[in-house]
Amino acid sequence: MPKITIGDRSVDVAAGTRLVLAIEQAGIAIGHRCGGYARCTTCRVAFAEGEPEEMTAAEYAKLSERGLLGQYRLSCQIVCHHDMVIADVPMTLESQGWTDTGPAPEPTVTPDPTTLPREVLASRQG
Structure with missing residues (x-):
């Protein structure tokens, strides 16, 4: 079982397990205003250790934008497949003053869960 550490x-x-759901399991009210569809960036995190090498095309596009x-x-x-240490969860219910964190994310990554190396994703953009 992967161990996810936040503070x-x-x-x-x-x-x-999707990382956004793992962070919620740790008791942190992380934002997911778009419902986990890589459209809003409220679920963004910074890694201290264990950042995955690959990412989805949707994540690459939104972060670039x-x-x-x-x-x-x-x-x-x-998706959590190994231990990860999160350095920062900047957008939470408490820090943003929201009344809720957003629609519940699906248990699986959406839209397309295929992950690719960043170099491949960058070459597709140019």
């Missing part, structure tokens, strides 16, 4: 909180999750590529990752587009 002083850790949670063991089943392999294949918002100028966040290389700084953050979208937790709704990441």
Whole structure:
């Protein structure tokens, strides 16, 4: 079981769990205003350790569009297969003053769960 650590909180999750859901399991009210479809970036996180090498095309496109590529990752587009340490969860219910975090994300990555190396994704953009 992968261990996900955020600050002083850790949670063991089943392999294949979406990171956004694992963070919620750790008791952190992370934003997912678009419902986990890689459209809003409210589920963004910064990694301290264990950042996956690959990403979905939807994540790459949204992070590029918002100028966040290389700084953050979208937790709704990441599946937990190994231990990860999250350095920052900038958008939470408490930090943003929301009344809710957004629609519940599906258990599986949407839209297309295929992950590719960043170099491949970059070559498709240019």
